[in-house]
Amino acid sequence: MDDSKRMQQLAMAWTKAQPAVAAFISSMVGDFHQTEDLLQKTAAAVVVKYDTYDAQRSFTAWAIGVARHEVLAHRRASARDRHVFDEHIIATVADAFAAIESEFDPMKQALAHCMQHVTGRSRRLLELRYAGDLDLPQIADRLQMKPNAVYVALHRARHMLRECIRQQLNKPDHP
Amino acid sequence: MNDPLELIEAWQQGTLNDQQAAALAEWLRDPVHAETFAREAFIHQRLRDVLHNTDVYPIEAHNTPTMRRRRSIWFTGALAAAILLAVSVWFVFYPVAEKPTQVNSLAMPVAMLSDYSADAVFTGTSQPMNLGEGLSMGPVRLASGGAQVMFKSGAVVDLIGPCEFELTGPNRGHLTSGYVSVFVPSGAAGFTIETASQRFIDMGTRFILWTTPADGATLHVLEGMVMVEDRAGGSSGQTLRRGQAWSRANTSAPSQISSFVVDDQSPARLNFEYHFGMGMTMPTFNWDASLAGGEPSTWSSHSAQTGRPLSWHLRGLPTGERDTAPAFVDVTGSSSLPITRACRFAGGFASAVIEHTLPGRNENMTLELVVKPTDLLGREILFEAGGDANGFSLLLDGVDLKLRLDEDNVADLADDRFLEATHRLSDRDIADYMQIAAVIDLDNDRIELFVNGRSVAAAQPPHHGTPAGNLRGWGGGNTDALGSANAYGNENIGGDDQDDLRDFTAFDGWITAVRFYQNQCLTPKQIQSNYQAMRRVPRARATLLKESK
Numbered sequence: 001m002d003d004s005k006r007m008q009q010l011a012m013a014w015t016k017a018q019p020a021v022a023a024f025i026s027s028m029v030g031d032f033h034q035t036e037d038l039l040q041k042t043a044a045a046v047v048v049k050y051d052t053y054d055a056q057r058s059f060t061a062w063a064i065g066v067a068r069h070e071v072l073a074h075r076r077a078s079a080r081d082r083h084v085f086d087e088h089i090i091a092t093v094a095d096a097f098a099a100i101e102s103e104f105d106p107m108k109q110a111l112a113h114c115m116q117h118v119t120g121r122s123r124r125l126l127e128l129r130y131a132g133d134l135d136l137p138q139i140a141d142r143l144q145m146k147p148n149a150v151y152v153a154l155h156r157a158r159h160m161l162r163e164c165i166r167q168q169l170n171k172p173d174h175p
Numbered sequence: 176m177n178d179p180l181e182l183i184e185a186w187q188q189g190t191l192n193d194q195q196a197a198a199l200a201e202w203l204r205d206p207v208h209a210e211t212f213a214r215e216a217f218i219h220q221r222l223r224d225v226l227h228n229t230d231v232y233p234i235e236a237h238n239t240p241t242m243r244r245r246r247s248i249w250f251t252g253a254l255a256a257a258i259l260l261a262v263s264v265w266f267v268f269y270p271v272a273e274k275p276t277q278v279n280s281l282a283m284p285v286a287m288l289s290d291y292s293a294d295a296v297f298t299g300t301s302q303p304m305n306l307g308e309g310l311s312m313g314p315v316r317l318a319s320g321g322a323q324v325m326f327k328s329g330a331v332v333d334l335i336g337p338c339e340f341e342l343t344g345p346n347r348g349h350l351t352s353g354y355v356s357v358f359v360p361s362g363a364a365g366f367t368i369e370t371a372s373q374r375f376i377d378m379g380t381r382f383i384l385w386t387t388p389a390d391g392a393t394l395h396v397l398e399g400m401v402m403v404e405d406r407a408g409g410s411s412g413q414t415l416r417r418g419q420a421w422s423r424a425n426t427s428a429p430s431q432i433s434s435f436v437v438d439d440q441s442p443a444r445l446n447f448e449y450h451f452g453m454g455m456t457m458p459t460f461n462w463d464a465s466l467a468g469g470e471p472s473t474w475s476s477h478s479a480q481t482g483r484p485l486s487w488h489l490r491g492l493p494t495g496e497r498d499t500a501p502a503f504v505d506v507t508g509s510s511s512l513p514i515t516r517a518c519r520f521a522g523g524f525a526s527a528v529i530e531h532t533l534p535g536r537n538e539n540m541t542l543e544l545v546v547k548p549t550d551l552l553g554r555e556i557l558f559e560a561g562g563d564a565n566g567f568s569l570l571l572d573g574v575d576l577k578l579r580l581d582e583d584n585v586a587d588l589a590d591d592r593f594l595e596a597t598h599r600l601s602d603r604d605i606a607d608y609m610q611i612a613a614v615i616d617l618d619n620d621r622i623e624l625f626v627n628g629r630s631v632a633a634a635q636p637p638h639h640g641t642p643a644g645n646l647r648g649w650g651g652g653n654t655d656a657l658g659s660a661n662a663y664g665n666e667n668i669g670g671d672d673q674d675d676l677r678d679f680t681a682f683d684g685w686i687t688a689v690r691f692y693q694n695q696c697l698t699p700k701q702i703q704s705n706y707q708a709m710r711r712v713p714r715a716r717a718t719l720l721k722e723s724k
Contacts, residue, residue, distance in 0.1 A: 019220065019221065036362070084191065089203050130226040135190075
């Protein structure tokens, strides 16, 4: 296979893997902007290391492995920051992402379906939290609610989504 | 909080305390639990991706019932995927070194030239400017035409010449001067453009930004959100959202925020811009006839600073007859400017009286009108504030356009004296809509009149700069009026002196835009830029990405 075809394959594989890789990084570093930076670094590293990729393996699992190294490097570079997860847990979570890789596409579709049914205040709360990137006090301030009430309402909205996704995935012909 | 799902949510929200963090970490040591965590994390990230382009702060002001909201081509999922793929393919062909040194990292491409127009002229650029060429950090100077740069991150920047832009990283740039239109897919959120004094941090959106070294910067957020920070620090950032505009002149400290309506029918066109155009200075209040609608008896604007509405009450005869009340009319095709609606004043008993007086009556100010008189025969009022002791007016006195200011407690203007700047108009001037700007510079005891971007007359008290000629205000307490006096008669016209304006009557013609700048004397360059902005036809967007859809 010539280089350009191989590179096209890589680009397509990366496009498919990126949501899971982003989710893994986000789950480890928490901060949205740090996630973006690490995602870019991972993409660059994936290109550099592509020669070592074994096509018999899952590309997503391999890319998550690359991302894991980037997370570890970031962790070492920011040694003074508070770290919730040690290296063992980072490895365990990376393995978990790889293990459930096949679930991500159906989950994406189920989430898209379920989001159509989230309306009213629940939708507004999710929008403020995820689109607005606001924290609980900011949401509370904007909606004239108490922070604790926001917490409970967001928790319920997520629980509702989780249940809806579970039901969708359990259907024999889930979306 | 012992529920692991609650611990995960707290971690995602950044509210986990040390004890909870330890509990979560312990729970995660079980691989089955780690899988649950991965599912939650995936949903968390997907929610962010799915909702990121949501308008979380719907603009309530100015929404007109006729507006069609249609997603632009830039925001289809297919296009986002195309951009992602294009970026992926592109960076694959420009692999980075495994251990980059500082020198070769500077030479590494951080973006590529993804499109340029046939008339694009690049100047003083050291790197080759070929389509698809990788661009390293450094300046891109575009003398004319248009060009599009796609960053490694996926952010896409359209440059409209003349423009000087510098690539300063894989997800950031510096705009020295000119106009850029930016699209940032959610994956490139955090894309940053710096100008001389500000930093604009995108949160997954599209926006337009222009700046000149002399005039500061102006930002319009078309989608999503953008954070604006002072580069020097000292103040917290402001978050601008869809439908908001931000402006800061280099010479004035306060930034100004205003709202506009986004017209999704064309990515680069705003209804606000329809009259106001790119490159204009943001007014404190603007009344734009293209935005008026719904309520026929008022013409509303919102304060740029406070968002508070301020309306003109459009009235006819006091008996309730509405024949002569100013009304919004379709004027499509009547102007060489992109004007489709105007407020028609029919003279007689027409009046447009403000509900509350304009603010800052003892501060500098600029008033800008876009008007078209029917003729140059009458004695008509374009605008008046205050009364005969302290006030000002813009008047049509036959062929003379007059800016009149009187302040009786200033020695130079006491008794029958007043300040007046006059400019003679011709029939040619009124063949199309005119921009008329009145600048009252209290700091320098000066008034100045502009027509179509050009200074045409100015006046100062004889003893300006001394207490005898010290101008202190322009409005007094009387209610302001547009195209009329503040009552159904013609009493208390601003700047009147011993009833010499008594026979002036309501304006006969069309007013399509009114802009009030509180505590700001627009510079001649800003006024000219506003005029040019009105004449400029929005440019079509570059098309490479559309083709790759």
